[in-house]
Amino acid sequence: MKTSTNTSMSTSPTLPVSLAANPRLSSWIRFAADGEVTVSPGKVEIGQGILTALAQIAADELDIDIARVRMVRASTAASPNEGVTSGSLSIQQSGRALRQACAEIRQIFLAAAADRFGIETSALEISDGTIHGPGNISTSYWELADEVSLDRDATPGAVPKPAARRALAGHSAARLDIPDKLFAQPRFIHDTILPGLLHGRVMRPETSRAKLAGLDETPARGVAGLIAIVRDGSFSGVVCETERAAEAALRGLRKGATWSQGEALPDENDLAAFLKAQPVESTVIDQRTSDRPADTARTIRRQYTRPYIAHGSIAPSCAMAQWDGDRVHVWTHSQGVYLLRADLALVLKLPVEHITVEHLEGAGCYGHNAADDVALDAVLLAKAAAGRPVRVQWSRADEMTHAPFGAAMAIEIEAGLDARNEIASWRHAIWSNGHAARPGRAAQPALLAGFELEHPFPRVISGNPPQANGGGGDRNSIPLYDFPSWTIESHRLLTMPVRTSALRTLGAQGNVFAIESFLDEIAAERGEDPVAFRLRHLTDERAKDVIRTAARRANWKGAPKPGIGHGIGFARYKNTGAYCAAVAEIEGEEDIRVKRLTLAVDVGEVINPDGVINQIEGGAIQVTSWVLKERVRFDAARITSNSWTEYPILRFSEVPAVQVDIIQRPEIEPVGAGEAAHGPVTAAIANAVFDCLGVRVRNLPITRDSLIAAMDSSS
């Protein structure tokens, strides 16, 4: 190892962000009397397997068997506040915090044991929680737990184990939550029954943002088992003894409702024109200038679009709430219990201490869906339940029409090419609604019912996180390639007729689709191999490695076969996260079929290899669905894609074979894998379509219609 003689250069150790924000060690780890260790992260399970990966990290650092770990669900009553479970940051934030906290806790216990035995800590070893010393002396975490207080703040300086000494991280531990889910043990919020539970339903307009003008309660009043009808402005709902009664009462409520006209929606067939005609806030995201003046021989410009995309979780959103005087307890599958609590406090005008928000698992969550909205629905309906808990579940149609969508995007890229057709300049401009309107981030609440009350809160217009946090609509818009100069602009809409917020990758899917498609177009014009072209413009060896690995594994470019096309796509998620390259093999004539996706990924240290593969594979399949099928549909008055028939997603028979290679780098801090595949796979499919059919589809989704339109416009 190389040592530096200049010690003044070394920076003093600092705590990982989540631990610095929640330094109390006992808030993360406790030793239960029965030989268990409770691990209490602020991040939540949303189907990504995070609890298992965090259990691996804690068990590794404490030297205990993973079977002793009991993961505690996040709750504002006790958990560290780690904000929101999003952005592929849970391993980075919660994982690092836990590793650091456990490293310190391990040291504290070793010191206590050393004290007890009157020996040096270096003479002690820990094996499955038992602390051994010379001559068969031993104690354990649990034996010492009474005399060692963890009610103290973490201090920087504890050094976690080196990668080589980790026994669990780097191995595919089986997911802790899977057995319950296979053996029908209630684990989902949907399956959790509280004593005295009542059922609520909320009535929402079919016409976009129509206001409830009148409500004749008579039809709903006739339903047996009705407990209450709740109305506050345009917000209305029912509380009943059973779900069946609640559904019947909701139908009654609909019969008695009259609605105002609502607000017009844009033309779904010309989203680019709509996006580019709205008032916007324009930001220069990044600029690179060259010393040499651009020697531009010609300029080419292309426009790429993606539509609004629905979350389409298989379970409709669900929540439960129970009031006790002026205090309320909420059960939710929100991604951020503290953030939801902050918004509930704004709506209810209550101090946050009066609200407890507790996490229960929901179905797979791919961003800011209706989980938070339905929690406020339950809280409002439960007010009429005289202290009994109320469970509210959205309908499939409400889930598909009232939850926020991933924002539509129009992206214009222009490149100046020099006399040798090399890229001399680059301009990338994005028109899109913001990609973030999560609760708990502003002075105004971002929850749907809050916009519907008699005294409503203003509708939140989605914003974008700053580039330093990965950006929003501009995520992954800054090229990773060594172009001599560029200008990146983001035009965020200040109107929002279609509600948008965070969906997996935010703007990265659209931006990577645009950049990687455009690069392919230039490579084709140059007659250069797309892989070679990319490698020539990259300097980061990790980037080159994933591209080379995916290309090699996919036998990039074997002999051409008629009717078969190959395409490549690459990105480093958020430009700071996981590296991912994808090669798509498609088969196509009038319809295209994605046959195979070959991916290579580099997330730095891999905590759970099978977990990473599962995330990459799942992301690749999900985005294949986005690319081939998905588009939120609407007419001038309403969202019309309100069912799986109207919003089809990829089915088993349509799913491509997916192969994932991980490039392991145990010495590099781990990053998340959940969003790395979306952009690269999107571009790989579009590029494979061009390879196969010679048609460049620049407007997603790639359907028979968009293929025909692209053929028409190119001929």
Added chain:
Amino acid sequence: MPRTRFRLNGVATEVDADPDSLLLDVLRGRLGLTGPHFGCGVGECGACNVIVGDHAVSSCDTPLWSVADKEVITLEGLGTADRPHPLQRAFIAEQALQCGYCVPGILMSAAALLMQNASPTESEIRTALDRNLCRCGSHNRIVRAVLRAAKEMAAPGTPR
């Protein structure tokens, strides 16, 4: 209220409910089962699938009266942690899910397939599961798990 009799997970069951009630409501509500999941309410996603006779059906649009005197199997009747069905073992071996909300319905579709076809091809499995939606992208793992279970069940001496 008329009574509807059927066998539920091997046990004679009698329900005192409106015969037009939806089977899913009866299973989850009256009978307190949480295996079958609500997903769409109109038989489009398969999360609520149960086996009636030897076919997987969506219980959210199946009226109670239609299962009278029939054999109904839900996830609760497939196997337990102590005595898992080969499919459940295979789903663990393949780690064949992400969120798992769709899995109870998929397991019932797969179990029904294996009742009718003990050694399905990959393509037959995909066809049999085509009406089950999965949003997390676990499809290929699920198909591998069903293949693994079929193979295990075909091996002589395997307990079912």
